[in-house]
Amino acid sequence: xEPTTGSxxxxxxxxxxxxxxxxxxxxxxxxxxxxxxxxxxxxxATTSSAAAPVARDSMTxxxxxxxxxxxxxxxxxxxxxxxxxxxxxxTDDVDAVKRQHGVRADHASCHTAxxxxxVLEGHVPAADVRRLLAERxxxxxxxxxxxxxxxxxxxxxxxxxxxxxxxxRDGATSVFARH
Numbered sequence: 765x766e767p768t769t770g771s772x773x774x775x776x777x778x779x780x781x782x783x784x785x786x787x788x789x790x791x792x793x794x795x796x797x798x799x800x801x802x803x804x805x806x807x808x809a810t811t812s813s814a815a816a817p818v819a820r821d822s823m824t825x826x827x828x829x830x831x832x833x834x835x836x837x838x839x840x841x842x843x844x845x846x847x848x849x850x851x852x853x854x855t856d857d858v859d860a861v862k863r864q865h866g867v868r869a870d871h872a873s874c875h876t877a878x879x880x881x882x883v884l885e886g887h888v889p890a891a892d893v894r895r896l897l898a899e900r901x902x903x904x905x906x907x908x909x910x911x912x913x914x915x916x917x918x919x920x921x922x923x924x925x926x927x928x929x930x931x932x933r934d935g936a937t938s939v940f941a942r943h
Contacts, residue, residue: 823897824849825884828861829875836875839887839917846890848879866933871907882906887915892928892941903930906940915943 825843829836831854840852855861861876865883873886880897883905896906907929908915914923928941 823880824851825877825879825893826850827852827875827877828855828858830854830856830858833874835887835911835917837917838919839875842916843890843893846894848890848893866904866931867907868931868935871909871929871931871937873908873911885909887911887917888928889916889941889943896940901930902932904932906930 825848827836827840827843827850829840829852837852840850843850858874858876862872862885865876865878867876867883867885871885875886877884877888879893882896882903884893885905885907887908888906892906908926909929910926911918912924912926913920915926926943927939928943929937930940931937
């Protein structure tokens with residue numbers, strides 16, 4: 765008896781989850797997983813990274829981004845170069861991820877990431893992510909609204925001043941850092 769589409773999808777996601785857990789447990793410093801997803805399938809591809817060795821106590825950052833966004837990929841490279849392990853998930857519906865994790869439209873940028881129970885929206889500098897994880901404030905996450913020039917992944921030779929905003933699901937905000 766052939767499995768139904770629903771059971772094949774469940775098996776596919778279960779297999780994908782097991783592969784990611786195995787990759788995380790392997791603890792290799794020179795590899796990371798990139799996942800491409802479309803509306804019906806998830807594909808796993810292992811990629812090499814020339815990033816600095818990842819500290820054993822660092823946390824994995826899961827980034828949801830468009831498969832064609834160059835600045836999102838540059839931000840992923842910034843995190844990897846700063847010692848984070850990153851799982852990049854390509855999706856055509858980043859807005860659904862934003863809604864699911866409480867990112868308001870006025871905080872939105874081109875990609876959404878999850879790390880240590882927090883949401884990262886946009887081009888948040890790795891140093892601010894480290895501070896967030898060290899201080900553990902009672903916030904939903906950090907956002908760099910829009911795509912300011914000079915923020916990590918948006919290095920174009922120009923630099924706009926920008927704020928990293930801490931936000932909560934109920935809409936409260938505060939400036940976490942100024943750059």
